Amino acid sequence: MAAGLTKKFFIASMLMWIAPLAILCAFNHNLLPGVMNLFPHAMTLVSGFVAVISVNIVIVFYIYMAMKEPTDKHEPDLKFLTYAKASVNQSAGEGPTSVESVKKHE
Structure with missing residues (x-):
């Protein structure tokens, strides 16, 4: 492909x-x-x-x-989408725990 x-x-x-x-x-x-x-x-x-x-x-x-x-x-790669959403949430001011919470879910 x-x-x-x-x-x-x-x-x-x-x-x-x-x-x-x-x-x-x-x-x-x-x-x-x-x-x-x-x-x-x-x-x-x-x-x-x-x-x-x-x-x-x-x-x-x-x-x-x-x-x-x-x-x-x-x-789309689901892992990539999860990290991307967490990154957007983190840059929007929801705190640094967004990426960490994604890692905990894995």
Whole structure:
């Protein structure tokens, strides 16, 4: 399970680096049709906008993949939740005995 999530995160992270760089290189080396007709200033602006849009597309795709994950597959660790709740209670001013009482219950 964790390996699949790590793989998806790694792929999305690499795409967020590769896609904009590939787009900028394609614009700078006139690999896209019609780019040679643009003024240099316009070409810089268009290539930047398209690169930013490509990163946003990758982010939307990654969010879509995350939302497709089954929710019943992930169950929180009860020990972690207990310590987290005790930590929140302790920082809220209920005293230092909250974490100690959790340890006593175990």
